[in-house]
Amino acid sequence: MLHTVAVPLIDGFAPFEFGVVCEVFGIDRTEDGVPPFDFRVCTPEPGRPVQAGVGAAMTSPFGFDQLERADLVAVPAYAIRAEYPPELLDALRAAHARGAQLLTVCSGAFVLADAGLLDGRRCTTHWRHAEEFSRRFPLARIDPDVLYVDDGQIITSAGTAAGIDAALHLVRRELGSEAATAIARRMVVPPQREGGQRQFIVQPVPERVAESLQPLLAWLSERLDTDHSVAEMARRAHMSERTFARRFLAETGTTPGRWLAAQRVLHARRLLEQSPLTVEEIARSAGFQTAAMLRHHFRRAVGVSPADYRRSFTQCP
Structure with a gap:
């Protein structure tokens, strides 16, 4: 059962992907029959702002210790970096070890992979980052063609709006179709989309071919x-x-x-x-x-x- 939802933020977080998890889990939908969530945004140092990638900042009274008691840890997209904060990786490993659900949006998959949580697992991320992801994390089984991958305890999603699909899927799986449909109706999005990322990938005519052909x-x-x-x-x-x-x-x-x-x-x-x-x-x-x-x-x-x-x-x- 999903009750407590924690969202860790670090510098370079993407506002839209953060907004996706806020919209699905952070708004009171009880009048529509959706059970309430105890929604907590967590930062490395409570009270100290973290910078978004668009010049804004977010301040929260909660720290990463809140991940210890969350039923779901929802990781939004961050600017991709060589290394992520060790305290975040440790908190994610601990949450996973005690059985918390983990959800990533877009490049959030890089964080779970850096924590070693996607080794041997099928997963996805934005199609533009799939090649880099494969190089950095060869033990993860990346699928760049899908909107999201449900691998049980961990759900990873593709770029941007695919996070909505993954979050609604998680709600549907844990709380039933009525709850997912109610949230989707309020968001004015389809409860479940067809297709995958392949329709969005640019596929130009090959340019680098040998002269002879x-x-x-x-x-x-x-x-x-x-x-x-x-x-x-x-x-x-x-x-x-x-x-x-x-x-x-x-x-x-x-x-x-x-x-x-x-x-x-x-x-x-x-x-x-x-x-x-x-x-x-x-x-x-x-x-x-x-x-x-x-x-x-x-x-x-x-x-x-x-x-x-x-x-x-x-x-x-």
């Missing part, structure tokens, strides 16, 4: 609506099919078929964002022939349907 790749990129066999591509590259397949893999990191599918999905994303074309028309323009085939490849690559992606990212009036 660059003309072919450019030629293919201009003719995505046409079928291209490996034999045809090999002839245009003046290679045997076996040599072409080997060279293509070495220079692009994937097979011709997968490369074409990825470029067609990228083209479809642009059209969904910038054009009023129907999904059927976009499917033909991108070389998928049918809307069903586009939906299949698009959902596998991006994590959501073309229609859902368009609703989120359309630039058309």
Whole structure:
């Protein structure tokens, strides 16, 4: 049962991610049927302000000792640093050892990983930080494609608004769907979103390819609506099919078929964002022939349907 919620703050905390946990756990929703939380913001030195990353500051009467009795420790995003305060890491380890739930938002996962609490665990963080996270914490099993990961005692979430999804999931898991829905309704957000981070990740056309295949790749990129066999591509590259397949893999990191599918999905994303074309028309323009085939490849690559992606990212009036 969630009753006491502690939020540790250090210099460089992100106001939005801090606001997410305040909004879900720090506001009295009892009139909506949500059990009250004993919500405590904790700082290294009670009464001494900690600086946010946007020029503001926060002062709290509570110190990190409050983490010792919290049912949930919610770690917001902080500016990523080489080392985190030892007193914070020790408090998090102690909270975890006695069975407290731990929740991170965005780069807050770096803190738990620095404390050794994500070793061997599946977890996530903002997709822009995933590569750095993997280098620093190779024992953690990072999944950069999801909005959040529920690994039992520890829940980690992706960038910014994904913290809302993770927090509401935790409320739903611990207190039931009615409580989560009531909080979501007051926040004017969906109680549960579909999809993952893949729909937000920028995927440009590869620039760093070897010179020998660059003309072919450019030629293919201009003719995505046409079928291209490996034999045809090999002839245009003046290679045997076996040599072409080997060279293509070495220079692009994937097979011709997968490369074409990825470029067609990228083209479809642009059209969904910038054009009023129907999904059927976009499917033909991108070389998928049918809307069903586009939906299949698009959902596998991006994590959501073309229609859902368009609703989120359309630039058309």
